Amino acid sequence: DIQMTQSPSSLSASVGDRVTITCRASQGISNYLAWFQQKPGKAPKSLIYAASSLQSGVPSKFSGSGSGTDFTLTINSLQPEDFATYYCQQYNSYPITFGQGTRLEIK
C-alpha cells in the first residue's frame, strides 16, 4: 500500500496568514493526488484534484502543486471559515490511501 504522510499534523495560524501543508507519498503517484477539507461534524469537501486543479466552486485562495512523491497545499489570506482539518489522498492505485490529516487552528 502507498503510505501518505502529511506535515505538520497541526498548525496554528492567524486570520490573513498564508499557510502551506505538505503531503509525501511513499512511492511515485504521478499527479493523482487530491486534497479535502473537513470541518467538525461535517462531511469532507473536495478542494483539489490532479494535484493542482481546483474543484468547481473552490476559491482561488487554495492552490496545490507537486508531482511524483511530494505535494503541497497552500491557502492564502486565511479566513475564519478556513480553519479545519485537511487531508491528502492518493488515487493512483488501490487501495486508495489518505494522509493522517493536518488540523489548522486559529492562533
Added chain:
Amino acid sequence: EVQLVESGGGLVQPGGSLRLSCAASGFTFSTYAMHWVRQAPGKGLQYVSAISSDGGSTYYANSVKGRFTISRDNSKNTLYLQMGSLRAEDTAVYYCARVYPGKYSGNFVDYWGQGTLVTVSS
C-alpha cells in the same frame, strides 16, 4: 444538484450485520464509479471500498475484505454496503462518495454524502 444521502446506520452487536444505502440524485448515477469511506470517532479518513459504474469491478480495503460487500442498483440510483462479521473497530461514520472519471486527471472524488454512523457494541 448532486445529492448523496446515506442511510442504514445504527447500533449493532459484534458479529452482526448491517446494510448501508446511499441514494444518489442530480446526476446520471449509472455513469459514475462510487466509493465508501469511513471515519472512526476522532480519527482520519479511511477508504473502505469502491465499485465501477456498471458494478463489474469492486475493490476493498484489506481490513474489510471478506466481510463487506459493495454493490449498486443503477435502476434505483442506489449504492450499497453490506457489512458482516462486524467488529468494534468498524465503528465509524460511513460516507459514500462520487468518483469523477477525469480524462487526463484520473478518477477522483468530487462529491460526498453527509455520512451515517455505525456503532458496533454489545
